[in-house]
Amino acid sequence: MHALVHPADIQDRDGGVLVMATLFGLYPFLLKLFADGGYQGPAFQDGLRKVCRTLTVEIVRRSDQAKGFAVLPKRWIVERTIGWLNRCRRLAKDWECKSRKGRAFVLLASIRLMTRKLCQKTS
Structure with a gap:
């Protein structure tokens, strides 16, 4: 977005x-x-x-009763999305010298991700 x-x-x-x-x-x-x-x-x-x-x-x-790893449903959405975006080679490392190029690659990776999600066939 x-x-x-x-x-x-x-x-x-x-x-x-x-x-x-x-x-x-x-x-x-x-x-x-x-x-x-x-x-x-x-x-x-x-x-x-x-x-x-x-x-x-x-x-x-985070819950105080939880021991070890516990999934926090709303927070997991953000972490999962960051993981998906980091699968793109240009975003895995900070290679960009200009912030506008970094932003452009984040937007391109997001478009790719959304397109794949929209085109998936559901069973």
Whole structure:
């Protein structure tokens, strides 16, 4: 749906607000954001309130009772998608010198992924 490449000195929380600011201009009908524990806190919440007032944020937390690996359903969606995108050779390593080229390859890999998913035959 959307990608933004920013310098490495920007924290994920701050970069998340930048992504949401540009994403919700394109897709104002989105109502809920699932995020991991790194995005909790007042800085991210205040930044999102300024950008998009109608958005509800749900922080997906790890269970304290779980021992070892436990699948967190909403968080797994993001991790799985990152795994699929990293199957593309150009995205497996940071080879790009310009951020616009990196963004272009993320978008191309996403188009490839979506096309494959849409064209799959279901039994």
